Amino acid sequence: MIPTRKVADLPTPALVVDAEALDHNIETMRAALPGAKLRPHVKAHKCTSLARRQAEAGHHGFTCATIRECEGMVAAGLGQDLMLANEVLDASRLGALVAGGARVTLAVDSVETVDAAARGGVREVIIDVNVGLPRCGCPPDRAGELADLARERGLRVRGVMGYEGHVMIVEDGAERAAQCRQSMELLVAAAADVGGELISAGGTGTYDCNPWATEIQAGSYALMDAQYGRQGHPFRQAVFVLASVISSAPEWSVADAGLKAFGMDHGNPELPGSDVWFCSDEHTTFSPPRKVGDRVLLVPGHVDPTMAYHERLYLFSGEDVVDTWPIDLRWW
Amino acid sequence: MIPTRKVADLPTPALVVDAEALDHNIETMRAALPGAKLRPHVKAHKCTSLARRQAEAGHHGFTCATIRECEGMVAAGLGQDLMLANEVLDASRLGALVAGGARVTLAVDSVETVDAAARGGVREVIIDVNVGLPRCGCPPDRAGELADLARERGLRVRGVMGYEGHVMIVEDGAERAAQCRQSMELLVAAAADVGGELISAGGTGTYDCNPWATEIQAGSYALMDAQYGRQGHPFRQAVFVLASVISSAPEWSVADAGLKAFGMDHGNPELPGSDVWFCSDEHTTFSPPRKVGDRVLLVPGHVDPTMAYHERLYLFSGEDVVDTWPIDLRWW
Incomplete structure (x- = not known):
């Protein structure tokens, strides 16, 4: 019998996930959006072992942000229905996955990306519609003609997607719901022009206020972060960076996790009950000491770019490490 | 003969380094701080191939921030004189390197870290002194007694180090020099109490205004970033993230590199001649389109945490990729 590894014995910094909180989050989302109502976004965790837990909960379609995420999901046997919710100019690696028996639906928002899909051997696309976030997506009133073009190129059009990302970060729930509705009115109108069976949208911030989408692309709900933690959702913080105090002064202490352990675009990580001053490459200074x-x-400020810094996560239950999962969907 | 790879053929996003700018930076620093006057910090690039270029320029001592950086440098044959400029609570992996013939000097700033060094089999330490940055380092007036304790434990004390990190980010050169002097007065006084041959300090921001240190721990100078680029140093921007425009609207475009390609603690990456609006996981939105x-x-805002996101860098000269270097010192 292999002796149980203790959390207290892990070298630091270490990315650790609370198994009970993860189970709670997956079950809570499964109850709200069962089966195909949820297409979990793997960019939030980049971990096929975690995606397998989501598949075991009944979600067999997944959302990806990179070609490599698609390749990794297929390699892990989770390629039944992948959507790359992003534009690419060279779809040949995706075409190879399709030729191998995987199902990959690719987002397109321009003539160029429709051509890239057809040229690369992808057979199914979804029209990406701009619903207010200044990022990808065609104007809503162009979606129909883009779908026509895709069909002319021999591609099957599965419907529309539109990411209301600008709405995710609105902390007030009622305001978030109102803005989500505005975005989805644009998407539903585009869907009528495009046809197909899918209206794919949403995220953890709008999973409970977006009845217009046929499927929600939420990802952060499984592990959570400090920003989503302020929105009042029923999900628990599951991922942490375990760090050791390596230095203490009368007014502060220094833990051995820093800028290379945390995505920093949402600000410093949080330490409940303490005040985080700043992070350096391998340090977080906080008080009281x-x-x-x-x-x-x-607690990471933003889960997605935090995961991308780490080789593996340690799943823990109480004081015990119960599993080690590679973060195997990183890079491109 | 292997056909030359073109930059234009690289899949994106890709971390690319301008070979001429890198050579210029290494040569410029070598001229200013030849040989042992510079102890290049590998945390800024995490790449032993790049460290080898620094060694070829005459710098044979290196600074590291993590145990894994030390291990990787030893594995690459660059372990003649490594300094881990950071505190650790378990020095056994460093002790194994020393037992194998490497020279590793470990920073200590407390009774606990002196004990960890002795217990782990490290034979040489440097007293880390706080010179104004609220991070690691003992109070200057405690350095002498900590050195005595280390010697009692059988450790050789090589001197003092003190990182004036709070000074690095001061954009005005004269103010930076004045604050550097204040910090170094503290360090020089501690050095008199401690003894030993080393006064190790500094960085790219103060390499030209810190004559008190016997060696400068600069790292960012080799590749540079947007923040250091504003300080007027004679180093050129050498590292970039190459990205493709995957979507365009009348008012903006979207490139396929985002939060998982850039350390974000110094803000958005820059695109000369353009206005960067924001980054998402795999996108940067900018204008004009x-x-x-x-x-x-x-151009990354902060080079160190940018490097830690990437598997490899592509060294380029003009339109040609001339080498591929693994970023092999990542993680812990």
């Missing part, structure tokens, strides 16, 4: 050798669980 | 399929070279 603790003893050298103490261990702390830091 | 360009054509779908155009390629852009984005």
Whole structure:
């Protein structure tokens, strides 16, 4: 029998996931959006072992942000219905996945990306519609003609997608719901022009206020982060960076996790009950001080770019490490 | 003969380094701080191939921030004189390197870290002194007694180090020099109490205004970033993230590199001649718009956490890729 590994024995910094919180989050979302109502976005965790848990909960379609995420999901046997919710100019690697028996639906928003899909051997596309976030997506009133073009190129059009990303970060729930409705009115109108069976949209911030989408592309709900934690959703913080206090002064302490352990675009990680001052490459300074050798669980500000920094995560239950999962969908 | 690979054929996003700019930077620093006057910090690039270029320029001592950086440098044959400029609570992996013939000097700033060094089999330490940045380092007036304790534990004390990190980000050169002097007065006084041959300090921001240190721990100078680029140093921007325009609207374009390609703690990457609006996981939105399929070279805001996101860098000269270097010092 392999001796149980203890969280207390992990070298730091270490990316750790609370198994009970993860189970709670997956079950809570499954109850709200069962089966095909949810197309979990793997960019939020980049981990096929975690995606397998989501598949076991009944969600067999997945959303990806990169070609490599698609390749990794197929390699893990999770390629029944992948959507690359992003534009690409060279779809040949996706075409190879399709030729191998995987189902990959590619987002397109321009003549160029429709051509790339057809040239690369992808057979199914979804029309990406701009619903207010200044990013990808064609204007809503252009969606129909783009679908016609795709069909002319021999592609099957599965419907429309539109990411209301500008709405996700609205902290007030009622305001978030109102803005989501505005975005989805644009998407539903485009869907009428495009046809197809899918209206794919949404995320963790709008999973409970977007009845217009036929499927929600939420990803962060499984692990959560400090920003989504402020929105009042029923999901628990599941991912942390475990760090050791390596230095203490009368007014502060320094933990051994920093800029290379945390996505920083949403600000510093949080340490409940403490005040985080700043991060350096391998340090987080915080107060009040603790003893050298103490261990702390830091909450990432933004889960997606945090995951992309780490080789693996340690799944823990209480004091025990119960599994180790590679973060195997990183890079491009 | 292997056909030359073109930059234009690289899949994006790709971390690319201008070979001429890198050579210029290494030569410029070598001229200013030859040989042992510079102890290049590998945390800024995490790449042993690049460290080898620095060694070829005459710098044979290196600074590291993590145990894994030390291990990787030893594995690459660059372990003649490594300094881990950071505190650790378990030095056993460093002790194994020393037992194998590498020279590793470990920073200590407390009784606990002195004990960890002795217990782990490290034989040489440097007293880390706080010179104004609220991070690691003992109070200057405690350095002497910590050195005595280290010697009692059988450790050789090589001197003092103190990182004036709070000074690096001061954009005005004269103010930066004045604040550097204040920090170094503290360090020089501690050095008198400690003894030993090293006064190790500094970085790219103060390499030209810190005559008190016997060696400068600069790292960013080799590749540079947007923040250091504003300080007027004679180093050129050498590292970029090559990205493709995958979507364009009348008012903006979207390139396929985002939060998982850039350290974001110093803000958005820059695109000379353009206005960067924001980054998402795999996108950077900017204006004015360009054509779908155009390629852009984005300048990272902060080089160190940018490097930690990438598997490899492509060294380029003009339109040709001339080498591929793994970023092999990542993780812990």
